[in-house]
Amino acid sequence: MPVSLEDVDHIARLARLGLTDEERTALRGELESILGYVEQLAKLDTGGVEPTASMRDDSTPTRPDRTSNDDDAEKLVERAPDRQGTYLRVPKIIEASE
């Protein structure tokens, strides 16, 4: 299945990846071969087979609705690159309207 460089750029932008020209070309080849493999699989007749959602034949486990946090923002926030008090601090987000 052909993958264009524009496809690579689009996916890289969604994933916030900055790629060099060599990486773009290499990834284009890799993506084509992955999709080619999936195309092969798609040729199989799976009409009577239910889609596999998980390798385990089980429902997702649950936990009781009880609080267990220790209200210690400090020890988590101190791992962030930047902070102000116990807030995390990030470069300005611009939410402009036109």
Add this chain to the structure above:
Amino acid sequence: MSDTRDETPDYGDWEPVIGLEVHAQLLTESKLFCGCSASFGAAPNAHTCPVCMGFPGVLPVLNERALEFAIRTGIATGCTIPTRARWARKNYFYPDLPKGYQISMFDEPLAIGGGIDVETPAGTKRVRLTRIHMEEDAGKNIHDTDDAHSLVDLNRAGVPLMEIVSEPDIASAAEAADYLRTLRSLLQYLEVCDGNLEQGSFRCDANVSVRKKGDPKLGTRTEIKNINSFRNVERAIDSEIRRQIDLIESGGTVRQETRGWDADRGRTLAMRSKEDAHDYRYFPEPDLLPLEVPRERIEAIRGELPELPAARRDRFVEQYGIPDYDAGVLTARRDLADYYEAAVRTHPNPKALSNWVMGDVLRTVRERGLDEALVIRDWPVSAESLGRLVARIDDGTISGKIAKTVLEEMLASGAEPDDVIERKGLRQVTDAGAITGAVEEVLAANPDKVAEYRGGKDKLLGFFVGQIMKATGGKANPQAVNQILRARLGEPGTSSGG
């Protein structure tokens, strides 16, 4: 809640088509996938842990109560609950979303179909639901601290939400508000959401398009965000309908986009969006197994549903003999309906108590600005005390007018009606001797008015009654006063009837 509203606006030969998406915060103690508290108002990032902060290597574990609440809502709105639902990742980058994706549901939601019956001035309208799914909330960004930075508080990140999506069955801004009130009331009855718009536990986005009347094809729609009150729902949708009509009529075309409601300027504004903003690349969440809810569990939840607002309204009309309108007001909120029923159990005069609850109680609640909170929690007079107060009117101890004074005192001090009546000496005077004394006093003090009355000025009767009530501190029984006064004065003028 407002009882007043504008008449249905006239959009000429245009017809609006509206669908609503409601995000309702589930009333759990802890978050959807971790044990952090889901409560509102803690210090920044106090309610966080490695799971909801998106640290590497952590795994989400589902809150069983959140699941039960969402299923309860699906059943109460007549949805089909499929035997299997599946979690999905919705991928986007934003600082309030620490993992870089939101755990949500996509192609296999928790509940499908169903609908809500909305009472509108034109009758009952069925608004169909598309789906209900569960997802985690994002954190909160604060932008106005300095020019170079934004701050992030992740207390809300991971709080359980349920998204309720309607079909585009809504035909006006007023109907949208009616739908939201009905839905909020239902969620409060189900005790799954507190319905607080200001605090953001009940949020609404509106999809709006317009088409020529009779045109089967839908127009291009826009999505309005940031609507935080029922009044703004109506204003925002109405303003967007008008904007689209004006745009099309002046030769333009509506662009599919997200618009924010600017309440100060009273209009919607396009939000800056990149062309790939909606490219979320959903895929099945690998950290969670599919959700399989056994039939027996669904039936058990169905069996535990409380009486819902529409059924309770019908029962109030039937059981208490009150008008449908009254029953609608009283049952709009579960706590108010519970309050009313507790008062009636104390003193079985449903009609009088309905008037008191709808009148004095709700008016005071509104004056004190409590109507967005749960009413009765902040209301200092218990249902039993209100019942005892009305009982004192019915047994003739006090008049209805004095009862209002007693209620004010009960509100101020939290005292019981009997204590207030005794302490303030408000017991009604029914003793004919005492009232006759007051009548004689007033007539003796106003000989000229007595002459005028007897000369035919029968309106003066009200003046005498007023003076006598004043002389007795409002405590004289008004019927007794009238009777004694009329007997003492005789018929006014020469006219014998009237």
